[in-house]
Amino acid sequence: MAVLMYANESVGVTNWCESLGRVIQTEGCMLFYCTAGWAVVLTNRQKMVFRKGDLLILTSDVYLFVSSVSACFSVHYVSLSEEIVKTAYYKVPSMFLWDYLHNVPILRLSSEQQILLSDWLRQTRWILGHIAGFNRATMLNNNVYNLFVAIDVELSDSADQMPAERKDQAWAITCRFWSLLTKYSARERAVKFYADALHITPDYLNKVCRRAYGVSPKALIDQQLLVEMKVFLSDTHLSVTEIAERLNFKDVSYMCRFFRRMTGVSPLEFRNGR
Missing domain, CATH: 1.10.10.60 (Homeodomain-like)
Incomplete structure (x- = not known):
């Protein structure tokens, strides 16, 4: 069971072929947005299907094991260091958010949420490709913080529909x-x-x-x-x-x-x- 680590502060597209039968882990945070196909993954001993339109958020306390992928599977990813994401961790005080993402790392996005996430990915890709130094870290911190605040708001709004457990x-x-x-x-x-x-x-x-x-x-x-x-x-x-x-x-x-x-x-x- 080999571990696959992505570079910090990187973006890209992958079909996860190199991840099959391996554990994906990060010391910071990784976001995977599925744009085609599906994959079967295990997180915290739970078998889950990750499919087109889903967002998977992987933090340092979660192992992701890739069991299988479809022929047309494709995912956009953003890898962020602990230094970058710690601002969001500290400034978003919602224990509900972090507990939820630990136990349910795959979010099923609505059509509107997919559009908003695609915009966020474009912004992040631009920051990583065009900004350097202190300004880059500041802009990334703010962008990541805004994303998690938005996720927290969306999850809180739908909390009444969550199963009691x-x-x-x-x-x-x-x-x-x-x-x-x-x-x-x-x-x-x-x-x-x-x-x-x-x-x-x-x-x-x-x-x-x-x-x-x-x-x-x-x-x-x-x-x-x-x-x-x-x-x-x-x-x-x-x-x-x-x-x-x-x-x-x-x-x-x-x-x-x-x-x-x-x-x-x-x-x-x-x-x-x-």
């Missing part, structure tokens, strides 16, 4: 749990750690995870850790011993047993494509 406390907890997993899974394995960080009991976190995903929080922690291991094995030349140290396993043999239990193969067999 998208608005309740349990849903917000799962969003924050995924954010914590992305940040701490390499060194924290205990369910109690995450429950304490969420200010809830381990029992309640277990109920929330089973309701949302049908598995325990420990299973989700293990799955996230497995993703980290696969990334190191696929995209680095670190030895198995070095990976075990990076991921805070008590010894190499324990990590190898964990990996084989989760995948059916050893770490080296996975790295060699067996």
Whole structure:
């Protein structure tokens, strides 16, 4: 499972052929606007269809796995660094917006919204192609901030039509749990750690995870850790011993047993494509 990282502050068009079977991740934020065809993707263990007219917003706490794409699939993308998007993160105070985008990164746009987004993409493309230095950063910050404010307004206006499970406390907890997993899974394995960080009991976190995903929080922690291991094995030349140290396993043999239990193969067999 290799990871595909796009360059910061870049725009372009892709058919995602190079992304098939890979994880797309960003340290900042990426926006994908589908203009033709469809793709099947997995985000936060959810299988979703990304099709023409949809906007996909990928932030640093979400993994995007590309499962399949149609023959005519095409997507416009904008890649932004953490430095550029942090203004929007800090200035848009709506926890509803960030929780929603974490759990539902694909937005189904109306015809009017597609026109507005196309205009925004043209503006962003022009800024990246014609402006440099401090002015470029300022204009990008403002443009990104305006986009997220508009998304927040549109989502708030339609919140009454959202399913109840998208608005309740349990849903917000799962969003924050995924954010914590992305940040701490390499060194924290205990369910109690995450429950304490969420200010809830381990029992309640277990109920929330089973309701949302049908598995325990420990299973989700293990799955996230497995993703980290696969990334190191696929995209680095670190030895198995070095990976075990990076991921805070008590010894190499324990990590190898964990990996084989989760995948059916050893770490080296996975790295060699067996």
